[in-house]
Amino acid sequence: MTETLVLLSLPFLAALAAALHARLSAPIGIGATALNAAAAVLIAGGVLREGPATTAIGGWSSPLGIPLVVDGLAVVMLLMTAFVGLGVAVHAMGRSPMDAGPARLAQTRRWFWPLWLMTLGAMNALFLSGDLFNLYVAFEILGLTAVGLTALSGSRSATAAAFDYLIAGLVGSLMVLLGIAIAYAAVGQVDLDIIPSLVATMQGRIALALIVAGLAIKGALFPLHFWMPAAHSSAVPSASALLSALVVKTALYVLLRVSLEGGADAAPLRALLGAAGAGAMFWGGWNALRAERLKLLVAHSTVAQIGLIAVAIGVAGDGMLWKAAVLLILSHALAKAAMFLAAGRIAEELGHDRISGLNREDLRPGAAEFAFAIAAISLVGLPPTAGFIGKWILMEGLIDDGAWLWVGLILIGTVLSAAYLARVVSRCLRGGPHVAPGARRPEWRSGDAAALGLATGALALGLASSIPVALLELTPA
Amino acid sequence: MTAVFDILLAIGILGCAAAALAVRERTAAIAAFMVAGLLVALSWVRLGAPDVALAEAAIGAGLTGALLLRSARRLGPVRPRSVGWPVLGSAAILSAALAATLAWAVASSRGISSYQSLVAERLSESGVTNPVTAVLLNFRAWDTLLEIAVLSVALMLVASVGTARIRFDRLGEMMLPCARIVVPLLVLVSGHLLWLGSSDPGGAFQAGAVLAGAGLVLVMSGHVPTAGRAVDIARVVGLSGLAIFVIAASAAQVLTGGFLQFPPDVAKAWIIAIEAGLTLSIAATLVLLFLGLSRHSRS
Amino acid sequence: MTPDLVYLATGAGLGALALWRLTTSSDPLRRVLALNVLAVGIAMILLAAAHGPGGADAVPQAFVLTGIVVLVAVTAALLALAETLGPRGD
Numbered sequence: 130m131t132e133t134l135v136l137l138s139l140p141f142l143a144a145l146a147a148a149l150h151a152r153l154s155a156p157i158g159i160g161a162t163a164l165n166a167a168a169a170v171l172i173a174g175g176v177l178r179e180g181p182a183t184t185a186i187g188g189w190s191s192p193l194g195i196p197l198v199v200d201g202l203a204v205v206m207l208l209m210t211a212f213v214g215l216g217v218a219v220h221a222m223g224r225s226p227m228d229a230g231p232a233r234l235a236q237t238r239r240w241f242w243p244l245w246l247m248t249l250g251a252m253n254a255l256f257l258s259g260d261l262f263n264l265y266v267a268f269e270i271l272g273l274t275a276v277g278l279t280a281l282s283g284s285r286s287a288t289a290a291a292f293d294y295l296i297a298g299l300v301g302s303l304m305v306l307l308g309i310a311i312a313y314a315a316v317g318q319v320d321l322d323i324i325p326s327l328v329a330t331m332q333g334r335i336a337l338a339l340i341v342a343g344l345a346i347k348g349a350l351f352p353l354h355f356w357m358p359a360a361h362s363s364a365v366p367s368a369s370a371l372l373s374a375l376v377v378k379t380a381l382y383v384l385l386r387v388s389l390e391g392g393a394d395a396a397p398l399r400a401l402l403g404a405a406g407a408g409a410m411f412w413g414g415w416n417a418l419r420a421e422r423l424k425l426l427v428a429h430s431t432v433a434q435i436g437l438i439a440v441a442i443g444v445a446g447d448g449m450l451w452k453a454a455v456l457l458i459l460s461h462a463l464a465k466a467a468m469f470l471a472a473g474r475i476a477e478e479l480g481h482d483r484i485s486g487l488n489r490e491d492l493r494p495g496a497a498e499f500a501f502a503i504a505a506i507s508l509v510g511l512p513p514t515a516g517f518i519g520k521w522i523l524m525e526g527l528i529d530d531g532a533w534l535w536v537g538l539i540l541i542g543t544v545l546s547a548a549y550l551a552r553v554v555s556r557c558l559r560g561g562p563h564v565a566p567g568a569r570r571p572e573w574r575s576g577d578a579a580a581l582g583l584a585t586g587a588l589a590l591g592l593a594s595s596i597p598v599a600l601l602e603l604t605p606a
Numbered sequence: 607m608t609a610v611f612d613i614l615l616a617i618g619i620l621g622c623a624a625a626a627l628a629v630r631e632r633t634a635a636i637a638a639f640m641v642a643g644l645l646v647a648l649s650w651v652r653l654g655a656p657d658v659a660l661a662e663a664a665i666g667a668g669l670t671g672a673l674l675l676r677s678a679r680r681l682g683p684v685r686p687r688s689v690g691w692p693v694l695g696s697a698a699i700l701s702a703a704l705a706a707t708l709a710w711a712v713a714s715s716r717g718i719s720s721y722q723s724l725v726a727e728r729l730s731e732s733g734v735t736n737p738v739t740a741v742l743l744n745f746r747a748w749d750t751l752l753e754i755a756v757l758s759v760a761l762m763l764v765a766s767v768g769t770a771r772i773r774f775d776r777l778g779e780m781m782l783p784c785a786r787i788v789v790p791l792l793v794l795v796s797g798h799l800l801w802l803g804s805s806d807p808g809g810a811f812q813a814g815a816v817l818a819g820a821g822l823v824l825v826m827s828g829h830v831p832t833a834g835r836a837v838d839i840a841r842v843v844g845l846s847g848l849a850i851f852v853i854a855a856s857a858a859q860v861l862t863g864g865f866l867q868f869p870p871d872v873a874k875a876w877i878i879a880i881e882a883g884l885t886l887s888i889a890a891t892l893v894l895l896f897l898g899l900s901r902h903s904r905s
Numbered sequence: 906m907t908p909d910l911v912y913l914a915t916g917a918g919l920g921a922l923a924l925w926r927l928t929t930s931s932d933p934l935r936r937v938l939a940l941n942v943l944a945v946g947i948a949m950i951l952l953a954a955a956h957g958p959g960g961a962d963a964v965p966q967a968f969v970l971t972g973i974v975v976l977v978a979v980t981a982a983l984l985a986l987a988e989t990l991g992p993r994g995d
Binding site for chain 2: 908909910911912913914915916917918919920921922923924925926928929930931932933934935937938939941942945948949950952953954955956957959960961962963964965966967968969970971973974975976977978979980981982984985986987988989991
């Protein structure tokens with residue numbers, strides 16, 4: 130239980146300390162993020178040894194109180210947040226100017242840590258919660274921290290994107306809240322266990338539809354992703370990495386929970402997720418192909434990848450294919466965080482992030498370009514990355530079911546992602562005759578280490594995918 | 607007779623809300639919004655929810671209205687944009703259809719609350735006798751803790767965005783003597799609401815909102831500076847609410863073995879202590895959210 | 906007509922008004938106003954559903970109280986961002 134205590138209270142206390150103590154905020158932030166990762170590992174060990182457990186917060190059992198559900202799926206998400214967060218924290222600790230002018234820089238650095246730590250606390254709370262209203266409150270914290278992170282760069286475009294993000298997020302939250310109100314009217318309580326009874330009545334299905342639509346806005350699921358490319362591409366790199374790799378996953382996680390809890394009766398919901406996901410793969414892929422700026426390409430690629438994850442949740446049925454969706458969530462988290470950090474470093478070295486200008490003669494490819502390439506391999510799903518394992522389990526299951534339409538759609542989506550990522554990778558890693566003999570190498574920064582570390586993580590997770598799979602076995606469905 | 611009253615009140619609420627959304631002149635729209643909020647508070651008393659009605663009147667109508675008025679001055683008038691009648695009409699039909707569906711879904715639902723009997727059954731173990739306070743500070747204290755976290759994040763966000771600090775025109779001669787009466791009165795009301803909260807309608811949120819009102823009167827009458835140490839102290843007080851709540855939750859785990867599980871025989875003392883801290887913190891947070899924090903405030 | 910039904914209809918009406926404004930205006934302040942009206946409408950629906958012959962259920966009341974506080978925090982954040990951006994077209 131001590132680990133849960135750390136996960137639920139340490140990030141909040143550290144965030145307050147970092148907010149009040151500007152000068153110590155970086156050490157406080159990195160220390161708390163590291164401790165949080167240790168607690169996440171311990172709690173995972175506990176679940177592996179003793180199996181999943183549910184405790185009643187304050188001793189008040191559900192539905193009156195709020196249940197704290199520590200199972201395999203929750204623990205996998207906690208680990209993802211802890212370690213991707215740690216990687217981004219290492220990047221933020223470094224001296225790299227975070228895409229901001231000098232006057233703005235102090236403000237950016239001052240508030241990054243409190244906002245990240247509040248994000249971490251809210252995500253821990255969200256993954257462990259077994260109550261719909263409690264999830265809503267956790268989402269509200271996340272909505273505000275995410276907007277704060279978006280606005281950190283202080284630029285006008287980032288502030289405008291942050292305002293639109295907050296409006297979209299609030300609309301999503303209010304839809305979830307309205308869904309909770311109708312769910313309360315329909316079945317008289319609002320813990321997560323009511324989902325099967327919601328599916329059974331028309332009123333319950335309306336409630337569920339509202340909740341799912343609200344989550345789709347928050348998770349940037351096509352066609353409700355309109356707010357996202359601007360927000361993710363105008364933020365500072367470490368903020369973009371957190372938003373794209375972690376924050377949108379919270380909504381996907383709750384969608385997955387709802388689909389799992391709903392069982393066989395939630396099939397229409399899954400059909401909807403599959404259709405939206407297929408649309409997202411093509412819309413995101415098409416826009417990434419046409420993007421002129423690197424960060425925008427990476428942001429549109431998130432739209433497409435979220436689509437793939439939604440397809441995986443959608444086609445999983447009530448069988449075991451949903452584990453493929455979780456592996457895809459994990460691999461996207463690692464790879465996308467690496468990619469945004471690498472894109473930030475590339476833009477910093479070049480002074481711009483136009484894709485057409487990535488061809489250059491006087492600068493050799495550095496660690497950031499290398500990290501970007503590894504992350505791209507994982508996103509496309511080549512062996513031995515985690516993305517490959519996820520896609521492999523998914524495709525195998527689909528072929529066994531004879532679902533050739535989905536197999537075809539996913540293959541086309543994969544080709545699209547390979548095409549748009551190749552636009553960057555082919556330019557970045559050019560060597561030989563294209564590079565002048567006296568070309569300089571980019572300087573080594575801690576941001577490079579973070580990007581490389583996360584990208585290597587995506588690679589290594591493919592080799593060690595038995596760990597998350599073993600944890601996911603411990604999810605009562 | 608009461609049905610007539612309910613229907614008249616409903617018409618008043620909808621009329622004021624429609625005015626708030628349709629009128630182009632900002633101050634009039636916000637005034638209509640605030641009146642609608644007060645009428646809504648009245649309707650919630652009719653629905654047997656006086657705690658929530660108090661909060662809506664103080665926070666939903668009062669403070670939100672003040673925030674909106676502040677922004678209206680800075681944003682200037684609405685720039686007219688012509689929206690065609692077909693768009694307005696189809697939006698109206700769609701919105702009405704959606705709302706009607708939702709109203710049907712609730713009206714035709716036969717769900718029986720699982721909470722009502724559970725709250726009644728276990729109220730005596732909670733340490734307080736007001737069921738809403740028992741839910742907020744004990745049965746579902748984790749929701750409330752996260753809600754305080756939302757307030758803290760809003761404070762951080764507003765500080766990081768750094769809106770220009772608000773400047774007040776000197777208020778008239780009558781303001782000072784008026785403040786001398788109003789502020790102590792508000793502080794008394796706030797303390798009373800806090801104390802009452804354990805048994806009657808009231809509690810930390812209502813008390814905090816009233817105290818914030820007192821703070822705003824002090825600021826507007828020039829008694830409290832809006833820069834320097836005063837703001838630093840207010841920020842510490844504002845953020846202290848979450849700290850107090852999290853520390854209490856953790857201390858409870860050390861004492862009883864359960865997160866947020868207060869020792870049963872002294873639960874009332876825990877709840878009142880937490881609420882007292884929250885009242886001050888909520889008041890400071892709301893005042894700071896209203897003032898905005900300058901980009902160049904000392905860090 | 907019981908008060909529950911009258912106020913349930915009022916809540917739905919507030920929601921309809923807010924949705925209509927939200928979809929037809931892009932003025933930042935008016936959208937914030939519309940979202941606040943929407944939230945009040947949702948709270949009204951929840952309280953109407955919580956009101957029964959045995960009095961009002963305490964848990965949904967706590968939900969609404971939490972919602973009010975969350976909303977004022979989000980509104981303050983929205984307005985701070987809107988003011989930083991300055992006037993934008995409707």
